[in-house]
Amino acid sequence: MGFLRGIAAFCGGVAFVVATPRLWLRALVPASTALVLVVALAVAGVRASVAIAHRALGEGVGADVLGFALAGAAVVLAFVVGVSLAQPLSGWALDGIVRAQEARLAAAPEPRAAGGALSSLASAVLAIAVGIPAVALLTALGWAFPPAAVATVPLKVVVAGVLLAWDLLDYPLAARGMTVGRRVRWCARHFGAVVGFGIAAAFVFAVPGVGLLALPCGVAGAARLVAGTTGGPPSRAGG
DSSP: OHHHHHHHHHHHHHHHHHTOGGGHHHHHHHHHHHHHHHHHHHHHHHHHHHHHHHHHHOSSHHHHHHHHHHHHHHHHHHHHHHHHHHHHHTHHHHHHHHHHHHHHTTOOOOOOOTTHHHHHHHHHHHHHHHHHHHHHHHHHHHHHSGGGHHHHHHHHHHHHHHHHHHHHHHHHHHHTTOOHHHHHHHHHHTHHHHHHHHHHHHHHHTSTTTHHHHHHHHHHHHHHHHHHHHSSOOOSOOO
16 A cells, blocks of 8 residues: 555646646746756857867867767766756755645645755765665676566666655655654655655656656655655654
8 A cells, every 4th residue: 555655646746736837837947947057058068079179180070070079978968967957956946846735735844954955965875875786786687697687677666766756755854854864764664655656756757858847746746745654744853
């Protein structure tokens, strides 16, 4: 039942954002921020690439080829950096969506505690420290023993879902003043729901171009999941 509750929470977040027009501008902030960053960085990168190529090789075909290659790399890098920065830069809008969802559920949390940004950074570092080795190990097992793919592929989907859920849950859990340790324990207690929520989100986020548009729905769904399991703001006591 926890697994299905997690799926239902994500679907509920999608329905809430779609059915709440006053949140649509906030919901567009991550994608709009990414678009502005990618375009600005790409334009600057292409101009710098052309200038570097001509400075290095002068005029001619060689300089054009080098400039084209550098420009392509600059565009890819601009996309990666722009998308990566869009989520943290859009935190104010995503937090607003979380607050609106929790207000709708009559489960408004305490204000975000001071130092929440550092806590979120620690949360991201933990996800990287655990997630990358887990995925690398499962990939290595699949290469070393191909029949193991029957198990390693579904496990990689679960790992990806849990990591995505952990990222989305950061917004409502941090707003409730939970430290990283308390977030880990919360996720362990509700692991089935976290897996269901994360896998549902992963299937949507895997659609090209949908990730940033689905991000507001994801944080709304995370707020629903947290409110449904805690019922209100937890005590700040403990770590």
